[in-house]
Amino acid sequence: EDQVTQSPEALRLQEGESSSLNCSYTVSGLRGLFWYRQDPGKGPEFLFTLYSAGEEKEKERLKATLTKKESFLHITAPKPEDSATYLCAVQAPGGGNKLTFGTGTQLKVEL
Amino acid sequence: DTGVSQDPRHKITKRGQNVTFRCDPISEHNRLYWYRQTLGQGPEFLTYFQNEAQLEKSRLLSDRFSAERPKGSFSTLEIQRTEQGDSAMYLCASSPTGSLGNTIYFGEGSWLTVV
Numbered sequence: 105e106d107q108v109t110q111s112p113e114a115l116r117l118q119e120g121e122s123s124s125l126n127c128s129y130t131v132s133g134l135r136g137l138f139w140y141r142q143d144p145g146k147g148p149e150f151l152f153t154l155y156s157a158g159e160e161k162e163k164e165r166l167k168a169t170l171t172k173k174e175s176f177l178h179i180t181a182p183k184p185e186d187s188a189t190y191l192c193a194v195q196a197p198g199g200g201n202k203l204t205f206g207t208g209t210q211l212k213v214e215l
Numbered sequence: 216d217t218g219v220s221q222d223p224r225h226k227i228t229k230r231g232q233n234v235t236f237r238c239d240p241i242s243e244h245n246r247l248y249w250y251r252q253t254l255g256q257g258p259e260f261l262t263y264f265q266n267e268a269q270l271e272k273s274r275l276l277s278d279r280f281s282a283e284r285p286k287g288s289f290s291t292l293e294i295q296r297t298e299q300g301d302s303a304m305y306l307c308a309s310s311p312t313g314s315l316g317n318t319i320y321f322g323e324g325s326w327l328t329v330v
Contacts, residue, residue, distance in 0.1 A: 108257075136317060147219075147306050147321035148258065191257055200246055200270055201310065201317045205257030 106131045110192050110206035117182055117213050125177040125209045127192030136195040137175050138203060139168050141188045148191055182213040217241070219322035221307050227328045228297055235293045236325045240309030247290050248319065249282055250306040251275065258306055258321075264290060265312070297329045 109128045140148035152161045154170040161168050167178040189210045193203035220239040228234050240247045245266050250258035262272045266287035284290040304324040
């Protein structure tokens with residue numbers, strides 16, 4: 105069974121204080137690893153897809169990396185508007201490419 | 216360019232009543248998914264459609280739950296005889312297939328509170 109574990113559960117940063125979120129996974133044949141951002145009371149917003157170990161993607165202050173066992177979401181010089189829950193999910197072949205999610209990391213960036 | 220649309224956004228119902236949620240996917244997407252999310256948890260897969268065919272259902276989807284996607288366009292998720300444990304956010308998502316990629320895009324969700 106596919107499993108995704110995210111750490112830490114919650115993270116509080118000062119504005120400008122860079123950090124990383126971790127996503128460890130076990131899956132039978134990774135088709136893709138997804139990162140989403142979720143604001144309170146809203147649906148997940150797509151950020152990145154990573155397909156193979158060594159791949160990196162960047163968007164503004166966010167950078168996602170992938171190894172064979174885990175993915176990291178690096179946040180450089182965060183701002184208060186980066187506060188959200190960040191969800192990691194894996195996609196395996198078959199089953200309509202459905203996603204298996206972790207429980208998320210709740211990030212709060214303070215002034 | 217419209218995203219995945221869900222209606223209603225919020226629903227409060229009494230235990231034992233039936234509720235129905237509607238989802239309109241991104242127009243060119245032929246895969247449609249339903250997920251459920253409770254507080255502090257990630258979304259959990261319920262079921263998915265390819266065009267009008269329902270191809271997989273999770274064990275989470277009890278007999279009180281039914282989903283349809285007539286004509287492969289919008290979808291409905293009905294919960295019969297609601298229970299307090301059904302209180303959650305119900306998320307609809309859609310994705311293309313083949314060369315268009317496999318990214319899954321979510322709607323804003325439909326919150327259900329059973330009192």
